[in-house]
Amino acid sequence: xxxxxxxxxxxxxxxxxxxxxxxxxxxxxxxxxxxxxxxxxxxxxxxxxxxxxxxxxxxxxxxxxxxxxxxxxxxxxxxxxxxxxxxxxxxxxxxxxxxxxxxxxxxxxxxxxxxxxxxxxxxxxxxxxxxxxxxxxxxxxxxxxxxxxxxxxxxxxxxxxxxxxxxxxxxxxxxxxxxxxxxxxxxxxxxxxxxxxxxxxxxxxxxxxxxxxxxxxxxxxxxxxxxxxxxxxxxxxxxxxxxxxxxxxxxxxxxxxxxxxxxxxxxxxxxxxxxxxxxxxxxxxxxxxxxxxx
Amino acid sequence: xxxxxxxxxxxxxxxxxxxxxxxxxxxxxxxxxxxxxxxxxxxxxxxxxxxxxxxxxxxxxxxxxxxxxxxxxxxxxxxxxxxxxxxxxxxxxxxxxxxxxxxxxxxxxxxxxxxxxxxxxxxxxxxxxxxxxxxxxxxxxxxxxxxxxxxxxxxxxxxxxxxxxxxxxxxxxxxxxxxxxxxxxxxxxxxxxxxxxxxxxxxxxxxxxxxxxxxxxxxxxxxxxxxxxxxxxxxxxxxxxxxxxxxxxxxxxxxxxxxxxxxxxxxxxxxxxxxxxxxxxxxxxxxxxxxxxxxxxxxxxxxxxxxxxxxxxxxxxxxxxxxxxxxxxxxxxxxxxxxxxxxxxxxxxxxxxxxx
Numbered sequence: 317x318x319x320x321x322x323x324x325x326x327x328x329x330x331x332x333x334x335x336x337x338x339x340x341x342x343x344x345x346x347x348x349x350x351x352x353x354x355x356x357x358x359x360x361x362x363x364x365x366x367x368x369x370x371x372x373x374x375x376x377x378x379x380x381x382x383x384x385x386x387x388x389x390x391x392x393x394x395x396x397x398x399x400x401x402x403x404x405x406x407x408x409x410x411x412x413x414x415x416x417x418x419x420x421x422x423x424x425x426x427x428x429x430x431x432x433x434x435x436x437x438x439x440x441x442x443x444x445x446x447x448x449x450x451x452x453x454x455x456x457x458x459x460x461x462x463x464x465x466x467x468x469x470x471x472x473x474x475x476x477x478x479x480x481x482x483x484x485x486x487x488x489x490x491x492x493x494x495x496x497x498x499x500x501x502x503x504x505x506x507x508x509x510x511x512x513x514x515x516x517x518x519x520x521x522x523x524x525x526x527x528x529x530x531x532x533x534x535x536x537x538x539x540x541x542x543x544x545x546x547x548x549x550x551x552x553x554x555x556x557x558x559x560x561x562x563x564x565x566x567x568x569x570x571x572x573x574x575x576x577x578x579x580x581x582x583x584x585x586x587x588x589x590x591x592x593x594x595x596x597x598x599x600x601x602x603x604x605x606x607x608x609x610x
Numbered sequence: 611x612x613x614x615x616x617x618x619x620x621x622x623x624x625x626x627x628x629x630x631x632x633x634x635x636x637x638x639x640x641x642x643x644x645x646x647x648x649x650x651x652x653x654x655x656x657x658x659x660x661x662x663x664x665x666x667x668x669x670x671x672x673x674x675x676x677x678x679x680x681x682x683x684x685x686x687x688x689x690x691x692x693x694x695x696x697x698x699x700x701x702x703x704x705x706x707x708x709x710x711x712x713x714x715x716x717x718x719x720x721x722x723x724x725x726x727x728x729x730x731x732x733x734x735x736x737x738x739x740x741x742x743x744x745x746x747x748x749x750x751x752x753x754x755x756x757x758x759x760x761x762x763x764x765x766x767x768x769x770x771x772x773x774x775x776x777x778x779x780x781x782x783x784x785x786x787x788x789x790x791x792x793x794x795x796x797x798x799x800x801x802x803x804x805x806x807x808x809x810x811x812x813x814x815x816x817x818x819x820x821x822x823x824x825x826x827x828x829x830x831x832x833x834x835x836x837x838x839x840x841x842x843x844x845x846x847x848x849x850x851x852x853x854x855x856x857x858x859x860x861x862x863x864x865x866x867x868x869x870x871x872x873x874x875x876x877x878x879x880x881x882x883x884x885x886x887x888x889x890x891x892x893x894x895x896x897x898x899x900x901x902x903x904x905x906x907x908x909x910x911x912x913x914x915x916x917x918x919x920x921x922x923x924x925x926x927x928x929x930x931x932x933x934x935x936x937x938x939x940x941x942x943x944x945x946x947x948x949x950x951x952x953x954x955x956x957x958x959x960x961x962x963x964x965x966x
Binding site: 502503504506507508509510511513521522525 | 746
């Protein structure tokens, strides 16, 4: 029996696997991206179960064991400038660092997409109004803007998160606007309008499905930027306060030890690097997997 | 088992028909669309593109009206204006005796007039399956999903695609010809009376094009359709149409019975256009291009007759007075040329045109 006959005798409708099914399949074939995803999941698990994994208290230190090098018995990754166990602090630090890296992005994603899709779909004066306002924020470098905002709001974790969220809204809006403008010009939107669909239906059925993917990929890439910004804010004393463990803050307090214990001082930086590169690789993998033609 | 009852051909009266067979299905009066370039709206003078400049014509019930012309002559803009995808600056569109937007609501008009676009890929949502794309229209007008799905399967079968193989597919899995069949099926989902085909077969290769053209001919009979057939391919137009409209720079140069216009064209532009068709006879090759250069910029169209800078017949009067459409001598067409009633006949191709 030839394949054609098989298809003709088949009574049921041959259904192509859904779009997301294909995305997952293509993503799972990308070993580097899968590796990065496993690293991220590992970091999240580490943060959730920090209390069970960490060998020591991350806050309690002792002046007797200050700045121990890596490999000291009892302190596998050494001890910091206040004699606290580095391994435990790095494990607990994943909690705050991931919180600060992950939470601003979804909020900015929702607000930015809303603004950008509105601007892109409605066009005209609404577009100019939204996009020119966004341009004002673009005049400032993102780090400076985050510092200024969180300085104005006052130091603290919540305010740092708010300021990072605000910093991310303009770039996401801009990406959303450009993708939406592009999709809106395609003939299938005209075809939908010609069948009498309302703007709401067109956005829901035809715009969102084609626009959210690229915006999502862009936003995923922002997670690493968010972590770095958060670390920067903590470094400047605008985010997390001591003695809470957070990688950016740890990098800050350990900088005085850079000449005596450079490897220990570099550890929090290495964690930030690992996390942000993992998120970037996952974002890149997603971008590839979402391309239907690949 | 059919779930989709097409309204019978014109011989039997369509229940939606109001004015009888003599009343035109679509009457366009004084349609105008100027595009304002927004590029330098703050500084300097705004430039205005006269895409469609005061055109009037009718489409009779059951006919195929062809629209031909060079790129940028306003063919597609006219189609989009008719679909109300862009707002006209001026002009009336009357559908079967009812003014669109006043006597007949736009939503009802859009059920009866549908459009097939040139780019078969861009006109399908890549994220929707074929059956979702076809049933989208009926669904938004309140049809149950199961019924809309059955209709989409029927329509797929009618455009020559096996529903069991294609209904669940995505556009990127299909060929250009298959995609265009799906676009036709989607347009038919409303059981329209008028189908606007905007270069619907231009992007297909020749063998597939012929299949789709034959499909369109069959569907026209089965569904009792009227076609507005826009194309730049004169051979295809000649094969398809009952009447033809020749457009040049946003206005109508000549309109009339298809065979007559193709065999005895009156307007010099129509003649040049016909002469530009590659010769199929090896003994009489097309020796030189009858029309040289590009059409003038519609931002700053020539005065008087739009065609006079490229016309070999042009006289002084042509650059001053804009000709109106007048019935030609053989009474079977109308042409917009000041010289059409002269005794000396306008020479047939090849027309020589001096350089721009």
